[in-house]
Amino acid sequence: MKDMSMTRRGFVGIGCLGALGAVAGLSGCAPKEGGLSAEQTEGPNANSAQAPGETLLPNNANLEFSQPQGGTVAFEKDPIDESSIAETVECDVVVCGAGMAGVSAAVSASENGLKTILLEKGSTFAARGTEIAAIGDRAHSEAGIELDPEEFLDDAMSTAHFRCDREVWLRWIERSGEALDWGREQVGDACGAFFCKGGNTRFAGVTTWGTGVRLENGIPSFVEAMANKAASNGADVRYETPAVQLVQEDGKVTGVIAKNDEGYVRINADKGVVLATGGYEFNWDLLTQRIRPRDLAVYAWINPTITDTGDGLLMGLAVGAAEDDYPHILMNDPAGAKTGARANGAMLAFLRVNENGKRFVNENLSFEYMSNAIMYQPGAHDFVLIAGDILPALEKAKGGAPWSPEEMYDSIKDVLTEADSLEELAELCGIDQENLIATVKRYNELCAAGNDADFGKNPNDLIPLEEGPFYAVEESGCCLVSVNGLRTDSFSRVLDSSERAIEGLYALGNVSGSMFNGTYPHHISAISHGRCLTFGYLVGRHLAGLE
The missing domain is CATH 3.50.50.60 (FAD/NAD(P)-binding domain)
Structure with a gap:
């Protein structure tokens, strides 16, 4: 920290x-x-x-x-x-x-x-991280995943509001697969397997592209092997x-x-x-x-x-x-905690409310849009809400997250606010009590229906907050790098x-x-x-x- x-x-x-x-x-x-x-x-x-x-x-x-x-x-x-x-x-x-x-x-x-x-x-x-993006590389081919270059370019350009260089993006699209395959040849077996988690997904109008190729031993293994390769080349x-x-x-x-x-x-x-x-x-x-x-x-x-x-x-x-x-x-993620660390357990798709007690976002959004939504709230922060037995809740919400429930709990335990009731939780966190109770009531109704008619969240991630204890993690963004x-x-x-x-x-x-x-x-x-x-x-x- x-x-x-x-x-x-x-x-x-x-x-x-x-x-x-x-x-x-x-x-x-x-x-x-x-x-x-x-x-x-x-x-x-x-x-x-x-x-x-x-x-x-x-x-x-x-x-x-x-x-x-x-x-x-x-x-x-x-x-x-x-x-x-x-x-x-x-x-x-x-x-x-x-x-x-x-x-x-x-x-x-x-x-x-x-x-x-x-x-x-x-x-x-x-070095840090686990994945490298590419289109048309061996790993995607082995996984049977084809990504449409034209649709990809349209998305990249529109995300940047066309305030970017189309020729730079085109060159990346055309050569990234070749580059990743070349990189794999340079590092040999130092990184373990190279594999794709899956293809594209779409939530709340945003396509998350399956461009990432995951390295079994992580990006540090790749960068270290490449540094050694450069030295062996003279x-x-x-x-x-x-x-x-x-x-x-x-x-x-x-x-x-x-x-x-x-x-x-x-x-x-x-x-x-x-x-x-x-x-x-x-x-x-x-x-x-x-x-x-x-x-x-x-x-x-x-x-x-x-x-x-x-x-x-x-x-x-x-x-x-x-x-x-x-x-x-900035490359900002959600789940920034006041400890100065990232509270990984808070990155999951639990209900989020702002200090006014209002829900404000589809919690399935990709990280940049989720972070943007959080930072736009009063005070540039929000609260992630969890209820009941916390480890099973983390297990149910984890999806493809690369952490165990125990690891995620360890990441949030120092910033958890616990209460026996929503009224007490609101008082402890400084959240509008009346709005919080109404928001949780409405959210539980959506969970029971199995359909998030308000924000369109994935039904599999609709986890109700019915029985205490009730928990909150105060959250803002966390910055990785400038880009x-x-x-x-x-x-x-x-x-x-x-x-x-x-x-x-x-x-x-x-x-x-x-x-x-x-x-x-x-x-x-x-x-x-x-x-x-x-x-x-x-x-x-x-x-x-x-x-």
Whole structure:
């Protein structure tokens, strides 16, 4: 559990479209249009002031924020003197970041004959989760699951309100199956079985796509095996060596300056620099400049990779890159608890009410829409209600959740409010008593009828609240990662504000943009890992001249 400090802010920053201002990244380099202004790179997190042209987005509901703790920005704004360089290294490609995207790029580049250096800010690789998204791969074929590419593209584009790059999505659709099959070949049996849970499902007008391929041993096993594969291909893998600044000459990015315990290392990359540094969920200043107040009001920040402080984003902006339009979005889940952790047992489809005692959502919604609905409620929170013998209730509601009832109980026991009656529960939680009693009465009637005529919930998930004890879990969102970043084209080349590619610079994963807007599409199962692997694979081939 992370330390959480509560703050109340009347306003958070929101920027104009794209990035404004100019800065010279290194001595002798001319400033570029777009990118990060000098004012944005000041302060303890290297970006605390508002840039020219930014406005303030008011926190109208006076929401409280639990500020994430632990991140330290590696990016350095001021030019680094040549006399401070302790080591200079030559290579074809330098990849910054050893998560899913970075290790995939490093393996792809190194297996195609490129001299590759892989830098990582942390002491080891970064990985979490269980699934990778793909269309047309071997696992889906073996499961007999066919996904319609045209319907998928329509959904992806409409979810982003068409404020995304169609060519990027198309390339993912066309090549993701190939990329996953390639990845499986690289890791051998290190990850156990690769399998699909099922095809598409649809609730409350939302199709949850069966794009996810689950790894028996989880994503960490994949990323570790890929990092080892890159090393066996001859890649130079350096941990605790973050890139802190891009080297740019005559408009072309020619390398990076990194930093380790012995000092600065200049890495000249003949073919290109690949930014795969993750998001900025542990940089509060970037968050308050770019994210909606309601999305920031989550109870929990659960990404264990506290090195995600926006270094790649800041480095890109400093050389003239454009970023996704504001407001940026977070990958938020429901079940954020005030402990600062995710209460997994509260992720299930139990009855939810807001502090006014009103039901407000179909509890079968996919995670992004469920989280959005929760955050929209008064106080950006709600209450998950359970009744009777709690372990059987968790067992009945668990569906395909990967936890046992005992594990789910352990995740909620410290945040459970228990009462002998609904009246007492309402008083303890600060819920409108009259409305709560009426809501539960109506919900029990729907359960008895086996038909949720009010919200359309799956009949199998209609679990009544008839006999005590009665339980409530106060819930808000929980943030995994930020998912907007530098604008890129379908070849992962970073673009400037005129949509021209910045020569020599590429971006992958959560430091890249051009795909998501408005809300993260959780209903496209595992798309975050899917884009990391696919574009990592493709960028290595591109740099080797194969694409």
